[in-house]
Amino acid sequence: AQSVxxxxxxxxxxxxxPVELRCxxxxxVSVYLFWYVQxxxxxxxxxxxxxxxxxxxxxxxxxxxxxxxxxTSFHLRKPSVHISDTAEYFCAVTPMDSxxxxxxxxxxxxxxxx
Amino acid sequence: xxxxxxxxxxxxCKSGTSVKIECRSLDFQATTxxxxxxxxxxxxxxxxxxxxxxxxxxEQGVExxxxxxxxxxxxxxxxxxxxxxxxxxxxxxxxxxxxxxxNEQFFGPGTRLxxx
Numbered sequence: 001a002q003s004v005x006x007x008x009x010x011x012x013x014x015x016x017x018p019v020e021l022r023c024x025x026x027x028x029v030s031v032y033l034f035w036y037v038q039x040x041x042x043x044x045x046x047x048x049x050x051x052x053x054x055x056x057x058x059x060x061x062x063x064x065x066x067x068x069x070x071x072t073s074f075h076l077r078k079p080s081v082h083i084s085d086t087a088e089y090f091c092a093v094t095p096m097d098s099x100x101x102x103x104x105x106x107x108x109x110x111x112x113x114x
Numbered sequence: 115x116x117x118x119x120x121x122x123x124x125x126x127c128k129s130g131t132s133v134k135i136e137c138r139s140l141d142f143q144a145t146t147x148x149x150x151x152x153x154x155x156x157x158x159x160x161x162x163x164x165x166x167x168x169x170x171x172x173e174q175g176v177e178x179x180x181x182x183x184x185x186x187x188x189x190x191x192x193x194x195x196x197x198x199x200x201x202x203x204x205x206x207x208x209x210x211x212x213x214x215x216x217n218e219q220f221f222g223p224g225t226r227l228x229x230x
Contacts, residue, residue, distance in 0.1 A: 044221040
């Protein structure tokens with residue numbers, strides 16, 4: 001079985017400050033890892049994903065995440081946030097089996113203040 | 115590419131009635147579709163997985179007779195909430211997976227259901 005833990009339910013930060021959203025997972029099999037962003041009353045948008053290869057993955061809007069297998073973590077970072085980054089962020093994993101199920105963390109609300 | 119739509123985006127119904135929500139993959143063939151439920155300020159909970167042409171697989175605790183799922187074609191899955199009650203009010207989100215994107219799911223915009 002898999003589980004995903006996002007320890008921070010809400011992260012307030014000032015505009016242009018750096019931010020890190022934490023994600024840890026537990027799994028008995030190898031997993032693919034994802035970060036999704038959800039704006040109010042909308043579905044989920046894929047922010048970035050780790051499937052294989054380089055452990056550092058980047059998105060087009062300045063976010064990056066690093067897969068750390070030994071610490072079973074996939075923390076999301078951005079060096080300088082904007083007001084428009086205010087949203088709910090979900091970390092998720094898919095086990096490398098035939099189920100293709102996504103197991104989500106509880107989410108972290110990023111609140112960017114001016 | 116890889117766009118998933120849902121219809122309706124919101125619906126209000128009376129207690130005891132049934133509501134159907136459609137999920138469509140617009141530009142790819144979805145071999146698998148997933149239905150999630152999300153309560154306010156909470157994460158997504160997987161309700162069921164459906165593969166085209168076969169019966170849906172429901173997660174533990176999800177009532178099969180209450181949440182009817184049909185995946186009749188490679189581009190359409192429907193979720194019918196039967197005999198809806200106020201506690202069924204929630205945000206329902208579907209996602210789809212295609213053959214070429216086997217390890218990634220694409221999400222619809224969600225449907226807000228309010229049962230009065």
